[in-house]
Amino acid sequence: MIKRVEINYRGIFQKNLGKKIGSDIVIIASRMGRIGFSNGRYSDSPERNGIPCKYFAFVSHDLSEEELEAECGAKLDIDQADISVVLDDTMVKGVEPWGWHGVRAINEKVQPGGTLLLSTKKTADELLQFIGRKPYQWNIATYEGDPSFGGLWVFRDDLTHERTLGAVAGIDPDIIGIEAVEDYLNYKNPKEPFRAEAARKAYDEVRATKRTVNPGEGIEWTHEIPVLPKWFEFMEGAAVPAVKRHFEMGPKGQSRNETFKRGTTKTQRPVVRFDICTKCTLCWLECPDECFDPTTDGLYDIAFEYCTGCGKCAQICPVQECIVMVDELQFADNSSPWEAYTQNRENYVEWAEKAKSKGRYIHPFVTGTGLESVQGEVVPLGGKRAAQTGKEG
Amino acid sequence: MATETIVYDKIKGVHKIPLEEFYTSGHRTCQGCESATTMRGFIKAAGPRTVVTGSTGCMYVANTSYMTTPWIVPWMHTQLGAGGSSAVGMAAGLRALKRKGKIKDEPINAIAFCGDLGGGDMGIGAISSALQTDYDLLIIMYDNESAANTDIQATGLSTYGAQTTFTPPGSKHRIMQRRWKKNVAAMLAVGHPTCKYIATACATFPHMDYMNKVRKAIAVGGPTFLHTYDPCPKGWDFHPRYSHEIGEMGVRSGLYPLYEIIEGKVVYTYDCREKGRSPVKDFLVAQGRFAHLIQEDFDYIQKRVDEMWEEWAIPGVAPIKGFLQA
Numbered sequence: 151m152i153k154r155v156e157i158n159y160r161g162i163f164q165k166n167l168g169k170k171i172g173s174d175i176v177i178i179a180s181r182m183g184r185i186g187f188s189n190g191r192y193s194d195s196p197e198r199n200g201i202p203c204k205y206f207a208f209v210s211h212d213l214s215e216e217e218l219e220a221e222c223g224a225k226l227d228i229d230q231a232d233i234s235v236v237l238d239d240t241m242v243k244g245v246e247p248w249g250w251h252g253v254r255a256i257n258e259k260v261q262p263g264g265t266l267l268l269s270t271k272k273t274a275d276e277l278l279q280f281i282g283r284k285p286y287q288w289n290i291a292t293y294e295g296d297p298s299f300g301g302l303w304v305f306r307d308d309l310t311h312e313r314t315l316g317a318v319a320g321i322d323p324d325i326i327g328i329e330a331v332e333d334y335l336n337y338k339n340p341k342e343p344f345r346a347e348a349a350r351k352a353y354d355e356v357r358a359t360k361r362t363v364n365p366g367e368g369i370e371w372t373h374e375i376p377v378l379p380k381w382f383e384f385m386e387g388a389a390v391p392a393v394k395r396h397f398e399m400g401p402k403g404q405s406r407n408e409t410f411k412r413g414t415t416k417t418q419r420p421v422v423r424f425d426i427c428t429k430c431t432l433c434w435l436e437c438p439d440e441c442f443d444p445t446t447d448g449l450y451d452i453a454f455e456y457c458t459g460c461g462k463c464a465q466i467c468p469v470q471e472c473i474v475m476v477d478e479l480q481f482a483d484n485s486s487p488w489e490a491y492t493q494n495r496e497n498y499v500e501w502a503e504k505a506k507s508k509g510r511y512i513h514p515f516v517t518g519t520g521l522e523s524v525q526g527e528v529v530p531l532g533g534k535r536a537a538q539t540g541k542e543g
Numbered sequence: 544m545a546t547e548t549i550v551y552d553k554i555k556g557v558h559k560i561p562l563e564e565f566y567t568s569g570h571r572t573c574q575g576c577e578s579a580t581t582m583r584g585f586i587k588a589a590g591p592r593t594v595v596t597g598s599t600g601c602m603y604v605a606n607t608s609y610m611t612t613p614w615i616v617p618w619m620h621t622q623l624g625a626g627g628s629s630a631v632g633m634a635a636g637l638r639a640l641k642r643k644g645k646i647k648d649e650p651i652n653a654i655a656f657c658g659d660l661g662g663g664d665m666g667i668g669a670i671s672s673a674l675q676t677d678y679d680l681l682i683i684m685y686d687n688e689s690a691a692n693t694d695i696q697a698t699g700l701s702t703y704g705a706q707t708t709f710t711p712p713g714s715k716h717r718i719m720q721r722r723w724k725k726n727v728a729a730m731l732a733v734g735h736p737t738c739k740y741i742a743t744a745c746a747t748f749p750h751m752d753y754m755n756k757v758r759k760a761i762a763v764g765g766p767t768f769l770h771t772y773d774p775c776p777k778g779w780d781f782h783p784r785y786s787h788e789i790g791e792m793g794v795r796s797g798l799y800p801l802y803e804i805i806e807g808k809v810v811y812t813y814d815c816r817e818k819g820r821s822p823v824k825d826f827l828v829a830q831g832r833f834a835h836l837i838q839e840d841f842d843y844i845q846k847r848v849d850e851m852w853e854e855w856a857i858p859g860v861a862p863i864k865g866f867l868q869a
Contacts (some may be wrong), residue, residue: 190621199574248571248572301831405615407568410570410571431557431560435747436747518778
């Protein structure tokens with residue numbers, strides 16, 4: 151018997167977190183006398199900021215270490231998972247680590263009776279509006295948490311790691327047991343009992359929130375998986391065709407790479423108040439993903455399927471409140487904001503203000519250092535410089 | 544001013560920047576990738592009649608792995624240290640094809656890009672020999688101060704004190720990156736007196752400065768070289784939304800001198816001696832890779848930067864002090 155856990159995380163931001171969870175599942179399982187094995191998905195390398203990636207942890211009660219490794223080690227991806235952990239809830243909109251993967255459903259690997267386990271502040275029902283349906287019964291469970299974005303060098307120690315271990319124990323004691331999790335955390339940090347407490351809390355939480363999802367529940371998953379060419383179908387010299395040249399003013403006027411849209415990288419998206427825009431061009435000029443489309447009235451439309459949600463446009467915009475980054479799960483589709491604005495300006499401005507009022511994002515300079523409260527307002531640590539230049543939106 | 548000696552099609556304002564993209568959406572770079580802005584900027588400035596060759600590195604893997612290519616112009620991959628040689632080959636090939644009448648005799652730009660490891664460390668020999676030829680080519684070194692594709696290894700261009708995979712700070716030795724940043728542009732200028740144009744730039748600050756430098760380099764003809772400073776959200780560890788700010792802070796602090804060397808004459812495009820310098824510490828504390836530094840280290844780096852601007856014979860360019868007075 152092999153129990154398989156996959157940990158879906160955001161590249162770099164949660165790399166250390168995902169790796170820590172994977173390796174700790176193995177350590178805890180081995181403290182329980184089981185055999186464990188953990189690895190990352192090879193094809194995620196080189197990892198980029200925000201790209202959806204995976205770590206795996208495998209636990210067996212009866213196989214030897216060599217057998218388990220032979221069974222699980224030499225594979226690109228797993229076929230089925232007992233638990234799919236999702237560390238950032240915006241990944242429910244689909245995950246596309248590379249063009250040739252295609253946009254996959256987040257619950258793709260969840261087997262019949264398996265569980266999709268999400269760290270989120272939303273409810274399972276809210277999230278099911280984005281998740282693809284399955285022909286069989288599966289489970290969904292949530293435990294409360296922020297996405298916990300750290301950096302490559304600065305780990306964000308906000309107990310998400312401990313909570314996730316507790317949550318995994320809550321879903322399937324055959325992988326790791328909650329007592330063993332508490333034992334291990336107390337052993338590692340003898341002076342920090344709150345770590346084990348956080349794990350226990352998440353353990354209780356997922357047992358309360360876990361529910362069955364019936365066949366047909368969820369949305370229809372329309373993204374197709376690309377069919378890769380055979381070796382003899384490539385052009386001579388391993389050449390690939392370039393993107394065709396095309397440009398005109400207006401939405402989607404610029405030709406773009408159709409085979410990799412990478413929009414699943416974003417956790418937040420810019421909401422633009424076109425009515426206060428000064429047409430300074432900076433958002434368009436500085437966008438590292440060429441998402442802005444010039445239009446005939448001097449405003450810039452956004453091709454959201456290509457936007458990675460870096461927030462550079464919001465930061466560079468010289469007008470306060472003109473571009474604001476908002477939680478990606480507030481939006482159902484990638485339709486053109488400029489078209490919505492030109493059709494009905496008042497409705498659009500009202501909609502934009504409403505979207506901005508909830509799920510707005512601010513960030514510290516160094517990812518992982520967190521936010522602080524100054525005079526009742528939440529501001530990023532190290533955000534003083536931005537405040538001085540008056541650019542913080 | 545020496546800049547006026549180059550006749551070129553200057554971009555006079557942000558509204559005059561060409562709208563069409565030749566490096567378009569759909570690449571696998573990081574969120575807030577400044578090197579992607581560098582790629583996009585040079586091809587926007589150079590226009591569609593351009594062939595591009597790129598050596599292995601972030602901008603090769605992110606932009607050309609199967610199904611993830613954003614290039615509209617012809618593009619070719621070359622090996623890690625071969626940025627210079629492939630640029631020469633490409634320019635020579637174009638010249639031969641034109642001479643034989645196989646293609647129309649019109650200006651076609653040959654641009655090669657390489658990373659700081661591929662260009663500044665490993666490929667510097669090839670670039671050096673490319674700069675001694677008489678072919679029309681431009682080599683752009685995008686410098687994100689690490690081998691960023693393979694998860695941030697130190698190079699000769701990493702800033703002093705930075706944490707990388709090769710230089711993790713420990714309890715005994717806080718600073719593992721003990722090399723001072725290599726001054727590649729100036730080094731190439733000093734060693735290749737026939738090279739007509741060598742410059743440093745930052746893709747987004749000051750606005751248009753970088754694109755105009757690309758246009759100048761192409762207009763002046765012969766082999767030319769451009770070194771760009773690209774803040775890397777992944778390896779420098781800052782939130783992607785600040786990638787413009789970090790570059791701007793680096794330039795304002797004087798750590799990244801922006802200059803052009805046009806036929807031997809140095810022109811500062813952001814002159815820290817006139818505009819003043821902001822404290823280097825502001826730039827350093829905004830990045831996670833310097834999270835382990837203490838005041839002593841900030842003071843040391845500040846001292847080196849002060850020295851660079853106040854004592855060097857040619858500030859920011861040549862580290863020679865009072866060479867004839869001695």
